[in-house]
Amino acid sequence: MSDSRSEPTRADDRPAAPARLRNLPTRLLSLAAIHSDRRVNEELARVDARKWHYAVLAALDEAGPASQAELSSRTGIYRSDMVAVLNELADRGLVERAPDAADRRRNVVTLTGPGLRQLRKLDGLLADVEDEVLASLTPPEREQLARLLATLVYGRGRDG
Template identity: 80%
Template structure:
């Protein structure tokens, strides 16, 4: 068994080393994945909230950093954030001076979003914060196990076409 906290619904050991959940629950990868995801998501949200940020802020800034300036539609497609939600996210980021929107010289009907210098610095701070959360959440794993987990999760996400990805 393992040494999870008493009352942990994952089937971990409780007081006296007794299992607190059915062993079959510990053998369901989808359940375990869900429990790990809930914990990870909670910790990410908590830490981002401490610096008045959200996962969508990070997704937009990271996407702009990697791909360069983009239209709202391109950002929506690349991040998985619904177009209707993207407007609000960009309003928040622009209001904080983290991105700028300007008319696209090639098509004046659309805006191009660009990160500001402050936005790039903010992204670096968020990178550090998320790395610390990752270290906490993945603490029981070796670096090789973390790399393997990342590859396996990416394979699952790629297989399912990111259709459920609306958070980061």
């Protein structure tokens, strides 16, 4: 074990976390996630958007019109929260809801032109945040990190 006087210090001269904490992958992953999440939320809030808005717009762009239940499944947003998210997006003219011709009890949600433009804007904003958060990594390291995180989240051989 090393002598405590030789322990690294933080930039503000406080002692760094104990080595077992500094090197614990789950802690490092949590700290990175907290920082990343904070930056994403700050930048989205700056343009009056939220992560759920982005998730719905991206799902509609990728797979086309969908029911509220399908969007809930695709995005991981609880059905009870989906209505509020869709209300916000519809009030801004970013999505349209219309009764499903095959089942009038369901609504079909469609991405609008302004919704697509907002999605492109958010794509750029999130790319900038990603560049900031991952600035200390080289492009190959970023690709490796993305592959490793996908393996952790989705398991081996599965896509998200």
